[in-house]
Amino acid sequence: MISSPKALFDATTxxxxxxxxxxxxxxxTLGIRTxxxxxxxxxxxxxxxxxxxxxxVDTFHAHDxxxxxxxxxxxxxxxxxxxxxxxxxxxxFQMVVHRYQIDVxxxxxxxxxxxMDLLDxxxxxxxxxxxxxxxxxxxxxxxLRVFCEGDQAMFDRLQPAACALGAAFQKVNFLRDIxxxxxxxxxxxxxxxDFRSFCNQDKEEIEANIQQDFDKAYQGILALPRGARxxxxxxxxxxxxxxxxxxxxxxxxxxxxxxxxxxxxxxxxLLSSYIRYQFNTI
Numbered sequence: 001m002i003s004s005p006k007a008l009f010d011a012t013t014x015x016x017x018x019x020x021x022x023x024x025x026x027x028x029t030l031g032i033r034t035x036x037x038x039x040x041x042x043x044x045x046x047x048x049x050x051x052x053x054x055x056x057v058d059t060f061h062a063h064d065x066x067x068x069x070x071x072x073x074x075x076x077x078x079x080x081x082x083x084x085x086x087x088x089x090x091x092x093f094q095m096v097v098h099r100y101q102i103d104v105x106x107x108x109x110x111x112x113x114x115x116m117d118l119l120d121x122x123x124x125x126x127x128x129x130x131x132x133x134x135x136x137x138x139x140x141x142x143x144l145r146v147f148c149e150g151d152q153a154m155f156d157r158l159q160p161a162a163c164a165l166g167a168a169f170q171k172v173n174f175l176r177d178i179x180x181x182x183x184x185x186x187x188x189x190x191x192x193x194d195f196r197s198f199c200n201q202d203k204e205e206i207e208a209n210i211q212q213d214f215d216k217a218y219q220g221i222l223a224l225p226r227g228a229r230x231x232x233x234x235x236x237x238x239x240x241x242x243x244x245x246x247x248x249x250x251x252x253x254x255x256x257x258x259x260x261x262x263x264x265x266x267x268x269x270l271l272s273s274y275i276r277y278q279f280n281t282i
């Protein structure tokens with residue numbers, strides 16, 4: 001039962017973030033549902049925040065994206081300072097930031113990477129690492145803050161694995177979305193790769209790097225609190241499945257085809273993950 005008008009407002013904004021997650025990502029929605037219920041609202045709030053920022057730079061091409069992102073950025077910092085916002089996504093997010101003491105430096109890095117996406121550019125190694133840290137690794141670190149529930153020693157121990165998992169997810173997205181990123185947006189994220197002459201050797205070198213991230217991330221998943229482990233493992237195993245499908249295809253094919261995991265396969269992964277979780281093998 002809602003205890004006050006302010007509590008009603010808080011709960012409503014959290015429900016908005018949940019709806020955003022459900023509308024934009026069936027995969028992450030499934031993953032969040034398998035977390036312990038005490039984590040649901042907070043992870044929905046983080047997803048809602050990063051999703052809306054990403055939509056500004058990737059979708060709203062008929063509008064002043066730079067102006068919209070700057071406004072979103074200033075409203076984010078104002079919400080963090082005042083601990084309230086009439087933007088439901090930002091209000092829900094600021095509650096989670098304060099509740100779990102999420103580092104503002106993570107938010108700074110994320111918004112900086114979103115600004116980088118406003119520039120259609122080719123990334124060198126330094127920019128590539130900078131972008132991945134801000135766009136993906138810090139999102140994993142925000143979620144890890146929630147999962148550790150104030151246990152700083154656990155956070156410090158699992159931080160490298162959380163970064164590796166975020167990096168693996170983002171790099172798989174880059175491979176999956178090569179066609180739209182390169183042809184539609186003019187972006188080339190992978191350094192020293194010319195997609196006009198993209199070949200199997202280029203693809204295999206990228207995949208070897210991604211596999212290292214997945215291997216490092218898996219060890220951290222095993223050390224997560226039990227209430228967080230299955231949900232994170234499900235996201236991991238889904239992206240690993242997507243990665244394996246991409247690996248089976250020649251370079252020329254992923255330049256013209258967006259690979260996806262069918263919904264029935266996602267449900268099968270959910271069932272197998274649940275069985276492993278119940279038998280304590282993850």
